[in-house]
Amino acid sequence: MTNENDISYRWNLEDIFPSDEAWAMAMANLEQELGALETCRGHLGSSARTLERCLHKIYELSKELRRVSAYAALLSDEDTRNARALEMRQSTELLATKFAQVTSFVKPEIIAIGREKLDAFLAEEPALAIYRYPLHDMLRQAPHTLGEDGEKLVATAGLMADAPSTVYAILSNAEIPWPEVSLSDGTAVHLDQAAYSHYRGVPTREDRRRVFEAFWKTWRGYQQTCGVTLYASVKRDLFYAQARRHPSCLEAALDGDNIPRSVYTTLLETANANLDTLHRYFRLRGRMLGIDDLQYFDIYPPLVHADLEFPIEEGERLVLESIEPLGAEYQATVEEGFSHRWMDVFPRPGKRSGAYSSETVYGVHPYVLLNYNNDYESVSTLAHEWGHSMHTFLANAAQPYPTASYSIFVAEVASTFNEALLLDLMLKKAQDDTSRLYFLGTALEGLRGTFFRQAMFAEFELEIHSLVERGEALSGERFSRIYGDLLRKYHGHDKGILTIDEPYTIEWAYIPHFYYNFYVYQYATSIAASSLFAERVLEDGARARDAYLAVLKAGGSDDPYTILKSAGADLASQAPYEALIRRMNEIMDQIEAILDRQPPRQRSPA
Numbered sequence: 001m002t003n004e005n006d007i008s009y010r011w012n013l014e015d016i017f018p019s020d021e022a023w024a025m026a027m028a029n030l031e032q033e034l035g036a037l038e039t040c041r042g043h044l045g046s047s048a049r050t051l052e053r054c055l056h057k058i059y060e061l062s063k064e065l066r067r068v069s070a071y072a073a074l075l076s077d078e079d080t081r082n083a084r085a086l087e088m089r090q091s092t093e094l095l096a097t098k099f100a101q102v103t104s105f106v107k108p109e110i111i112a113i114g115r116e117k118l119d120a121f122l123a124e125e126p127a128l129a130i131y132r133y134p135l136h137d138m139l140r141q142a143p144h145t146l147g148e149d150g151e152k153l154v155a156t157a158g159l160m161a162d163a164p165s166t167v168y169a170i171l172s173n174a175e176i177p178w179p180e181v182s183l184s185d186g187t188a189v190h191l192d193q194a195a196y197s198h199y200r201g202v203p204t205r206e207d208r209r210r211v212f213e214a215f216w217k218t219w220r221g222y223q224q225t226c227g228v229t230l231y232a233s234v235k236r237d238l239f240y241a242q243a244r245r246h247p248s249c250l251e252a253a254l255d256g257d258n259i260p261r262s263v264y265t266t267l268l269e270t271a272n273a274n275l276d277t278l279h280r281y282f283r284l285r286g287r288m289l290g291i292d293d294l295q296y297f298d299i300y301p302p303l304v305h306a307d308l309e310f311p312i313e314e315g316e317r318l319v320l321e322s323i324e325p326l327g328a329e330y331q332a333t334v335e336e337g338f339s340h341r342w343m344d345v346f347p348r349p350g351k352r353s354g355a356y357s358s359e360t361v362y363g364v365h366p367y368v369l370l371n372y373n374n375d376y377e378s379v380s381t382l383a384h385e386w387g388h389s390m391h392t393f394l395a396n397a398a399q400p401y402p403t404a405s406y407s408i409f410v411a412e413v414a415s416t417f418n419e420a421l422l423l424d425l426m427l428k429k430a431q432d433d434t435s436r437l438y439f440l441g442t443a444l445e446g447l448r449g450t451f452f453r454q455a456m457f458a459e460f461e462l463e464i465h466s467l468v469e470r471g472e473a474l475s476g477e478r479f480s481r482i483y484g485d486l487l488r489k490y491h492g493h494d495k496g497i498l499t500i501d502e503p504y505t506i507e508w509a510y511i512p513h514f515y516y517n518f519y520v521y522q523y524a525t526s527i528a529a530s531s532l533f534a535e536r537v538l539e540d541g542a543r544a545r546d547a548y549l550a551v552l553k554a555g556g557s558d559d560p561y562t563i564l565k566s567a568g569a570d571l572a573s574q575a576p577y578e579a580l581i582r583r584m585n586e587i588m589d590q591i592e593a594i595l596d597r598q599p600p601r602q603r604s605p606a
Helices: 021-040 047-080 083-102 107-115 114-122 125-139 146-156 163-175 192-201 205-220 223-243 250-254 261-273 276-289 312-322 328-339 376-398 408-429 431-467 476-491 502-510 521-540 542-553 560-566 575-596
Strands: 180-181 188-192 356-358 367-369
Touching: 021 047, 047 083, 047 114, 047 125, 047 356, 047 367, 083 146, 083 163, 107 114, 107 125, 107 146, 107 188, 107 575, 114 125, 163 223, 180 205, 188 192, 192 312, 205 223, 205 502, 205 542, 223 250, 223 431, 223 476, 223 502, 250 261, 250 431, 261 276, 261 431, 261 521, 261 575, 276 376, 276 431, 276 521, 276 575, 312 408, 356 376, 367 376, 367 575, 376 408, 376 431, 376 542, 408 431, 408 521, 408 560, 431 476, 431 521, 431 575, 476 502, 521 542, 521 575
Parallel strands: none
Antiparallel strands: 180 188, 356 367
């Protein structure tokens, strides 16, 4: 039996630094070396050799900054109550701001060099080749690049930029007093965020109601505080958009990766045009659960009850088997990560909630944070995060540091792709209608949560930013009204499909991604692209596999939209989203065909 305190299930940060003292020494050296960049100021255009020497120095310092930052962040996330680790993390944030200040001359000088002279430098000095894409991307951003003084001022503002998300993270992970809930079988549950993720889907409906009521009542007690922090975050986004002369916060967020605005608008238009598919799913959910009056707390239980547990060893085995279509080398790397402490697996008091893969340590392996609960959702999360981690691993192996780091716009393709492979494996393993219904239902819920839910989040983000751009103030109460209206629209509240009670409209306060500046839409766009890629790999074999892996190995060597479009997934068109909608309806057709062969389900009590 797994011992959750076993050190083998904790990540090993010594692969980054052998000790906190070594980290402190690296911090001191890095701060000292920043001064050497002054010799580059005003000279980037003097010769090709000077430009190469200066860029090499800048990117080496950037790489080291990521290393010290990653160590401190991972250490802090192990236990958000650790004041020393938090101080270390904050010190790297200060150093990152200083680095941005010191290097604020780079973009204006590159733009001043101009395309013609820059291309001549690239032809003259072969060592500049690894900087070709970053240099051309700087030229692209010329209309939104300020002079040196302006760039330095914007960089200095970074001292305050992380304050809203930092306050939120400490509040939600370390300081909110989570309630105790007694379930119908007498079990007492300390309902922190990890426990909520587990117990919100329990089979007994009354227990789900108790979990929802206690959890969201606790959050509602912090509605005003969370409103202040999220409002501050939106105002931060507006500051950066206006400072760089963007017409809106959305355009500012998209411009960094050169994503067409039509990607965002097409996503929202397609999602809203296909709400009937989402509502069909909710009606099917009610039928399968035997519930006439579907409520918001009925969203998460599996559509078919199954007493399935997946200890971490079994979860790892399933993930390794599922990724077999990606080749033995890919599998071997994931297996090495499992056995060599690249993960922090189980929840603990004070540990950061949720899950992520850290992609910031070039030259070291990626790290995965989980809060593993021994359920199928945990296995799916394991597959998801290792999609990210292998993207990082492959990009770092194939690309030099300047073009290794990839956009989130591409990243979420790799994660949801691995989820699709896992689902394909589980469906193949299903031996009867009950098992098949369980995994078909899981797939359907995954599509609902990753496409429609994230599109709803994206619509919420666009609305709150638009209001602030028009000069309107936002409070916690108003956030809840806006979010509540979207919840009711997407879930068919006014059509009698699924009821959204007022206390649950505080859910926006629970979502950390709203502090990430138009982040969530990329989940929805990515699952559309990954569904297409997974279908090709499973059907066409090695050729499609190699084409997909080439997308991952590309890292940040081109615009992410271009990388995906070149591979056949144009996310500014409706085609990928419509394919996903068709997939949802096909799954529902299969489920209904199975249900029609079975006797009617007994209605669930209220």
